[in-house]
Amino acid sequence: MSNTSLTRRGLLKSSAVAGAGLAVPTIFTASSASAFTNEPTGGSVTLGFNVPQSGPYADEGADELRAYELAVEHLNGGGDGGMINTFSSKTLDGTGILGKKVEYVTGDTQTKSDAARASAKSMIEKDGAIMITGGSSSGVAVAVQALCQEAGVIFMAGLTHSNDTTGKDKKANGFRHFFNSYMSGAALAPILQANYGSDRKAYHLTADYNWGYTTEEAVRTSTEAVGWETVAAVKTPLTQTDFSSYIAPVLQTDADVLVLNHYGGNMVNSLTNAVQFGLRDKLVNGKNFEIVVPLYSRLMARGAGANVKGIFGSTNWHWSLQDEGSQAFVRSFGTKYGFPPSQAAHTCYVQALLYADAVNRAGSFNPCAVGEALEGFEFDGMGNGPTLYRAEDHQCFKDVLVVKGKENPTSEFDLLEIVEITPVSQVTYDASIFGGELGACNPGA
Numbered sequence: 001m002s003n004t005s006l007t008r009r010g011l012l013k014s015s016a017v018a019g020a021g022l023a024v025p026t027i028f029t030a031s032s033a034s035a036f037t038n039e040p041t042g043g044s045v046t047l048g049f050n051v052p053q054s055g056p057y058a059d060e061g062a063d064e065l066r067a068y069e070l071a072v073e074h075l076n077g078g079g080d081g082g083m084i085n086t087f088s089s090k091t092l093d094g095t096g097i098l099g100k101k102v103e104y105v106t107g108d109t110q111t112k113s114d115a116a117r118a119s120a121k122s123m124i125e126k127d128g129a130i131m132i133t134g135g136s137s138s139g140v141a142v143a144v145q146a147l148c149q150e151a152g153v154i155f156m157a158g159l160t161h162s163n164d165t166t167g168k169d170k171k172a173n174g175f176r177h178f179f180n181s182y183m184s185g186a187a188l189a190p191i192l193q194a195n196y197g198s199d200r201k202a203y204h205l206t207a208d209y210n211w212g213y214t215t216e217e218a219v220r221t222s223t224e225a226v227g228w229e230t231v232a233a234v235k236t237p238l239t240q241t242d243f244s245s246y247i248a249p250v251l252q253t254d255a256d257v258l259v260l261n262h263y264g265g266n267m268v269n270s271l272t273n274a275v276q277f278g279l280r281d282k283l284v285n286g287k288n289f290e291i292v293v294p295l296y297s298r299l300m301a302r303g304a305g306a307n308v309k310g311i312f313g314s315t316n317w318h319w320s321l322q323d324e325g326s327q328a329f330v331r332s333f334g335t336k337y338g339f340p341p342s343q344a345a346h347t348c349y350v351q352a353l354l355y356a357d358a359v360n361r362a363g364s365f366n367p368c369a370v371g372e373a374l375e376g377f378e379f380d381g382m383g384n385g386p387t388l389y390r391a392e393d394h395q396c397f398k399d400v401l402v403v404k405g406k407e408n409p410t411s412e413f414d415l416l417e418i419v420e421i422t423p424v425s426q427v428t429y430d431a432s433i434f435g436g437e438l439g440a441c442n443p444g445a
Helices: 015-019 058-075 113-125 138-151 181-196 210-224 244-252 264-276 298-308 324-337 343-362 367-374
Strands: 044-051 101-108 131-134 154-157 174-176 201-207 229-236 257-261 290-295 312-315 377-379 387-389 400-405 416-422
Touching: 044 058, 044 113, 044 343, 058 101, 058 131, 058 264, 058 298, 058 324, 058 343, 101 113, 113 131, 113 138, 131 138, 131 343, 138 154, 138 174, 138 210, 154 343, 154 367, 181 210, 181 290, 181 312, 181 400, 181 416, 201 210, 201 244, 210 229, 210 257, 210 290, 229 244, 244 264, 257 264, 264 290, 264 298, 298 400, 298 416, 324 343, 343 367, 343 377
Parallel strands: 044 101, 044 131, 131 154, 154 174, 201 229, 201 257, 257 290, 290 312
Antiparallel strands: 312 400, 377 387, 400 416
């Protein structure tokens, strides 16, 4: 973008800032040397909701958008207030954010990094979005987080599970509420050992992008530590819809466990193909053949139907939790949409409220002030128990759920049961193990 590019308000981008290599406009006013990107000047503030409205994760994106719309309704004083009523911080009162009405614009990530960056860039430049949130792919999250760092806006990540997001690719302007691959492996391995034993041979099918890589690595490392052997690990395209050609070779090995490092529609299709090939009915090495899905969601379970029965996985949150915050959210979401929310909906709703609360606590929309308010913030009442937004890497730490497909579900939504709530102490790790540097906050000025 040239130095003469205009913001929505028609203000020229400073040549000094352009020289710093920022990708999008920043805003200065004559009265303030500390202005920042898209500083709100009127009675409203615009948030950018960037979700997959098409592509393999579109179901997750639709639920994310529902949750964001519900969060905006609650922030502006509509509905029953949801988790605003149970949130341990009490700055949110239905009057918007810092007294400004919350408005929003949306974009379609298409589950593609380039498309996601383009839609986020447009929302920042053309629509004046002061914060970007959303996504259901770690590749998208990493790309958009980098853009927001350059642009000088906060990125509140949606559903992103790769270690990279708050590991080697972490940024000072980015924050993640969702758990990660390491946490899934740490939570799952003891359950898998207890149920399937230590003498197992695993075959991995892995989505060919950074989420798949770190999830495969996490599950491999954690299961090999309890005695499992990894027979093979095969990458599959994110665009794949028929996995038959990847399932057939499993039958030619002595593997007795198939680990599907797939998510969304990919997992639904690969699990369906595995069942069609009779894997769940096989005996190998004198053991029942088992399938593991490291990252589960209610939407995936619904898509796969009866095929998920008895299959273990992990999840960030589940609508059946009985804590006050979870049930408040389930009531609000169910009343508005007629069905329970997914974990994608939950994490996105929470991220919207956490951002609004941080602005209120900071008394400013300046992204550096907001970031400071989020760093080291401890909170409760949002459905995951006591939670810490760790300052060193902007990763939330909380309990992790291990779930499995129900044998006798009572409805199309009641397909998963919680088998263990893994304590946060079991999934906590040193912030340095995945590398990367946060760097400095960029306010865009």
